[in-house]
Amino acid sequence: MFREVVFYFFWANLWVVFAHILYKYSTTFQNYPKNVKNNIISGVHSVLSVLLAGRYLTQTKHSANVFLYDQAYSNTSLANVTTLNESLTDGGYNYVNMLEVYNYVANPWSFTLLSLQAMSVCYFLADSFYIVSQGLIFEKAPYIFHHIMLILLHYYAYTSENTYEYINMFYYGELSNFFTYTTYHFIKTKNENMAYVSSLFQCVWFTIFRVFVYSYFLLHYVMFSSIDSIFMKLFLPCIYVMGLMWGYNLWKTTYKSVEKRGHLELAVKELYNTKNYLRNTFRELMQFVNFLINFSRNRTTKPTPTTPETTETTSEYVEEPSLDDVGTITLDPLDDTRTYSLRQRTTATE
Numbered sequence: 454m455f456r457e458v459v460f461y462f463f464w465a466n467l468w469v470v471f472a473h474i475l476y477k478y479s480t481t482f483q484n485y486p487k488n489v490k491n492n493i494i495s496g497v498h499s500v501l502s503v504l505l506a507g508r509y510l511t512q513t514k515h516s517a518n519v520f521l522y523d524q525a526y527s528n529t530s531l532a533n534v535t536t537l538n539e540s541l542t543d544g545g546y547n548y549v550n551m552l553e554v555y556n557y558v559a560n561p562w563s564f565t566l567l568s569l570q571a572m573s574v575c576y577f578l579a580d581s582f583y584i585v586s587q588g589l590i591f592e593k594a595p596y597i598f599h600h601i602m603l604i605l606l607h608y609y610a611y612t613s614e615n616t617y618e619y620i621n622m623f624y625y626g627e628l629s630n631f632f633t634y635t636t637y638h639f640i641k642t643k644n645e646n647m648a649y650v651s652s653l654f655q656c657v658w659f660t661i662f663r664v665f666v667y668s669y670f671l672l673h674y675v676m677f678s679s680i681d682s683i684f685m686k687l688f689l690p691c692i693y694v695m696g697l698m699w700g701y702n703l704w705k706t707t708y709k710s711v712e713k714r715g716h717l718e719l720a721v722k723e724l725y726n727t728k729n730y731l732r733n734t735f736r737e738l739m740q741f742v743n744f745l746i747n748f749s750r751n752r753t754t755k756p757t758p759t760t761p762e763t764t765e766t767t768s769e770y771v772e773e774p775s776l777d778d779v780g781t782i783t784l785d786p787l788d789d790t791r792t793y794s795l796r797q798r799t800t801a802t803e
Contacts, residue, residue: 456567457567491583493638502569509563510621512560516559517558559616569620574604577603581597606619615685618670622692625667629661655707656704659699663699667696670693671690671693674689
């Protein structure tokens, strides 16, 4: 308990010092409105969360590899480890039962995990206080709900047996918000061109993590794995649905911006040109392959054997070289004194 209090005290003071330095020594930060300042601090929290959560996940996987390596060189079976599921020895290893290994070796007293928990909880409490103090409770109600859920996530990540799953979800959730902060910053600072470019990246980036990656989590964490946390089974679907709703609004807004700038027609034209280019390239490739096949067949075809008659007939029309053909001597083609037939020459010799 004392260790947790120390970490909370340390990160709370660190956030205060960080905000004080920005307010006092950064002229650019001072000129921003409050919502932009809050967005910058939120972006810093997101970056720190990704770094600390990624570090903790890496440490946990390394510990799992060491644990499995030690088990492989010992006489102890994984089935003898009562806290692990027996599926580890029945059907081989897969991602579902490897989660139990990760949770088994996860260290709840890790410096990284305690720092991640204290840093995030202090930020979420401070941001919730800011929303309430600004009278934005109803306007920012989804944010308050989000902060409460994530505070509970950190609590269960520290106390439950599914630490790895909670931190993994938190890691990809914060990673998916990377371009959200940049887009918001450019919009509020009236930089329309950069806001437009950032929104395009945001659509693709957010869709990859909040739709595809979280669909994978929803299947494996809730449906196929033996998670004992009821909160996890309620939390993940809620976050997933909120991500779909946010992603839909994001795509809708970005589509209007693209259409307004006339880039939609340009994109369709480029897609059409790309299709034609790929089709022509495929045709040329097929022609080249057919050429190689025909060339290979011609080389492997055996030559037709020659008979003596054929050789004799052919030799009658072969002009035998003579000394007259050498040098610069010009011969009269109407001169009949020369012999062109091999047979005639042989007869004359006899």
